Amino acid sequence: xxxxxxxxxxxxxxxxxxxxxxxxxxxxxxxxxxxxxxxxxxxxxxxxxxxxxxxxxxxxxxxxxxxxxxxxxxxxxxxxxxxxxxxxxxxxxxxxxxxxxxxxxxxxxxxxxxxxxxxxxxxxxxxxxxxxxxxxxxxxxxxxxxxxxxxxxxxxxxxxxxxxxxxxxxxxxxxxxxxxxxxxxxxxxxxxxxxxxx
Numbered sequence: 001x002x003x004x005x006x007x008x009x010x011x012x013x014x015x016x017x018x019x020x021x022x023x024x025x026x027x028x029x030x031x032x033x034x035x036x037x038x039x040x041x042x043x044x045x046x047x048x049x050x051x052x053x054x055x056x057x058x059x060x061x062x063x064x065x066x067x068x069x070x071x072x073x074x075x076x077x078x079x080x081x082x083x084x085x086x087x088x089x090x091x092x093x094x095x096x097x098x099x100x101x102x103x104x105x106x107x108x109x110x111x112x113x114x115x116x117x118x119x120x121x122x123x124x125x126x127x128x129x130x131x132x133x134x135x136x137x138x139x140x141x142x143x144x145x146x147x148x149x150x151x152x153x154x155x156x157x158x159x160x161x162x163x164x165x166x167x168x169x170x171x172x173x174x175x176x177x178x179x180x181x182x183x184x185x186x187x188x189x190x191x192x193x194x195x196x197x198x
Contacts, residue, residue: 069138073183076134080178081159083166089156090163093145102126102167107146111167114188127168131193133177133185137161158182 069075095105102111102125113123122128130136141157143149152160162177170185171177177185 067141069134069141071132071135073134073179076137076179076182077154078179079153079155079158080176080181081155081157081162082176083159083163083171083173085155086159086161086163086166089152089160093148093152094160097146102164110164114168117189117192125168126164127170127188129189129192130187131190133161133165133170133182133187136164137177137182 097107099105103109113125113128116123158177165171166173
């Protein structure tokens, strides 16, 4: 039966696509008052004293966690490390999730894929996707290892970052990564991102 062929007892049949589209529009139109009510509702305090859980952060707590490393290396702490030092740390703290040599386990792959971003199956790793080496330090320090974030010392973070850069063939295994050398590492995808706010 075609779209405009008469249907028994009902006149003309409307296509399923138009019918679905009309129902979707009707549902969207009915959602506008709800959306408007949510947008016009008075703001709610971010922290409610009535829940009874959590502890307000003290100024000392805030200072201890108020660090940020920018793409140009501002905020990198003193210390340093090499890939040779980072290899043992990686095996002890990272390998169980990220696999031997940065590939092959349950977590994200960290090594390889350079030049694959324009392919049909891009491989987003530190070497192929990460635009700036200093932000690698920042991420490792804040979030890794997943079961004990913030547990690595700054020299250990430098060493693990150096090992991952070495595995991606971006530095030598004896090159020291520190606040001066890490920003000078040119990542293959450095120009692959467009800033949202120039």
